[in-house]
Amino acid sequence: MTSIRRRQVIAGLAMAPFISRYPLASKILGRLVIIGGGFAGATLARFAKALEPRLGVTLIEARSRYTACPMSNLVLAGERELNQQTFDYKALAEAGVQVIQDYAVDVDGAQQRVILQGGERVEYDRLVLAPGVQLNFDQLSGYSRQGAQDMPHAWQAGAQTTLLRRQLQAMPDDGLAIISVPPAPYRCPPGPYERASLMASYFKQAKPKARILILDSNDRFSKQALFQQGWQDLYGDTIRWQSASNDGRVNRVEPASMRVHTDFDTYQPDVANIIPPQQAGDIAHRAGVTDSSGWCPVESVSFESNRQPNIHVIGDAAIAAPMPKSAFAANAQAKVCAIALVRLFRGIRPEPTVLANTCYSYLKPGHAISIAGAYRTDNGEFSAIAAASGASPIDATQALRQQEAAHAADWFSAIIQETFG
């Protein structure tokens, strides 16, 4: 591992207020700094360095290992181990990306510097923010990080996933599990409806009398007809979905007593999977690139912020609707942004392109559906290409569902290889 640890650097630079990993010199085309080592940030770092080796590429990521959310619902169902979801940054370092394991706590846009937790500063010519989402616990009355120990969100794969899995295993055989879905937009995967499907798959084997209630803050959801048909076919009445208009919006929780409140009802489930509202990761707010929605408006070709020059935002934090906030979208945006950035560093204007996304969802292990979309990036906005968008057929054969499950596994394998090596 050749990543530079903050404290190791500090030891040698006690008197130096700045860390310039790549001081401007003739051999360096420019300094590209990326905050966030998920599917967006890590992909961009690798891709940009491969495209332009003269570029000084620095990735700032607090974690030494990344736990991926796609496929993590299979962990809840007992069909996959969490360690199959975890990856490190060795391949990035080996590719010449400087990996700094630290928290980026602020961005000084005027001086073009990132401030790390210890006060060190990393200078950039262009900065890419890929912070993902932050969970807004305070937007749901009664919920908190502490409360998530009783009512796990499992929306950041890792310990929360394990906690929810154990709760599902421990719940009574005829128990009730609630999934609370926040208002859109939220990051997906792990998708709440796929989660319900795979929880039901587990229940069908281990607790056939158990039930799932989805309390939804929305009135519709992606692949809705496919999911609802699949739930009926595979699980009978195990899964019940309650829309926002049908008193589905959870407005308060009491983790200590396991109570979940909607406008007109109170539930006391055995397991409560509470997914809180979301917005762009904290550093995006500190960098001044968010708008009143809590997300980051960007220019569609280069993903440069509409609010701060030389700062680009990709992945879940960016407003790229109608693209969803998915790992596929983040990875695709990263590659397009990397090409745009290298062009900018070389003084060439970036060009519009076509972006794409596919979201696979398991209805049960080995049985999946998908929705795909393609998007133009010209005219300063993202727009769906209707002819290239759509979901799996509702009357598909078992063979097609199996094939789509294989494609989902293939996709995950490919994106992991591309992102983490």
Added chain:
Amino acid sequence: MGRYHAILPMLVLGLTPCGYAQGAPSALSQSASQAAVCSGCHGKLSGVAVPALVSDARVLEQQMLALRQEGGDSAMHRLIHAYDETQIRGIAEALASQKNPPAAQSTGP
């Protein structure tokens, strides 16, 4: 094995901008950008190893056009309709020009 299954792994491999051949689309071109977007909806499990004809842009182009015309229910069958014939040719050339993409050596997680 249908033509569809032959093309898909190529798209999986169109991931990393390594070693573009001379005369091929620039790694910074619009075609390269469009080729880069593919993240491998399909691949090893779909049944095919790295095809030798990945370096033949014309064959690749024909297979992509066939994918669009034959119809099908996979995500790739839907996404291919985002591209016109000129774009497909450019994407094929961009993909074919890549040498030894790291994804080709993937053993998967």
